[in-house]
Amino acid sequence: MSLIQSLKLVLSPPHRAATPFLAAGTLVGLLGRATPWRATRFLGNAGIAFTAFCLYFFRDPKRTPPPGSDLVLASADGRITSVSLVAPPVALEMGAAPVWRVSTFLSVLDVHINRMPVAGQVTKVAYHAGKFLNASLDKASEHNERNELRLTLADGRNIGVVQIAGLIARRILCFVEEGDHLEAGERFGLIRFGSRTDVYLPPGVEPLVTEGQTMIGGETVLAKL
Known part of the structure; x- marks a missing residue:
């Protein structure tokens, strides 16, 4: 797999099934990072990391089946x-x-x-x-x-x-x-x-x-x- 193909795979948009997970992770990340307390900022960082993981896990790349009905x-x-x-x-x-x-x-x-x-x-x-x-x-x-x-x-x-x-x-x-x-x-x-x-x-x-x-x-x- 070429570098361009690898980048396209990693950066593929997520499937719609990821929506609730992305929303929850983003919300936790924003709220946690918006406070001055260390504990909540740690939680915010965890929310951001979870969101990034879900973006990667739910990737939905386009695929082109090879020709042939058999x-x-x-x-x-x-x-x-x-x-x-x-x-x-x-x-x-x-x-x-x-x-x-x-x-x-x-x-x-x-x-x-x-x-x-x-x-x-x-x-x-x-x-x-x-x-x-x-x-x-x-x-x-x-x-x-x-x-x-x-x-x-x-x-x-x-x-x-x-x-x-x-x-x-x-x-x-x-x-x-x-x-x-x-x-x-x-x-x-x-x-x-x-x-x-x-x-x-x-x-x-x-x-x-x-x-x-x-x-x-x-x-x-x-x-x-």
Whole structure:
């Protein structure tokens, strides 16, 4: 990534989900800095630091999906922690046969906007309350708070996408509902603050990525249909 690309990424405007956090941090910062007392000035500095962190965390950069209707794209920025054959989540009703699952871990330094891996219709949304284990652990896919989506392609095949809350994350946001049709690379959700996103490929489709690889949501190709 070039210096200009890095600057554009860091300086990307925040998603609207950041509004209440930015407002609270700014208010605390202004009120704290406006008083002569050391304790409140410290609080004001903390408010300013929190505001700066939220501006960085909620970055919402523009992404340009590569051309091709047969591509499965990364649903999130981050590092791949697992590429394995597992059964899809039961709630998504995608069968019990193992399929390839690609798990991407998002640290607090990554962009946390989730994007559609393919063009298709949202045919199932299933939310599960749960624990807040380290999202990089394999058991987080079963025990952590998570939101599961089934995407149905034009040819009838299904892809599963799961948003998983992590050790610090305490809120999963999903912007879509059952029946919505989205294009590949479109935003569908966000997780704050630190999380994981799993993509379950259709039967017979193999991943083109490996563990440890860095993903760019909406742009990196995970597989070909």
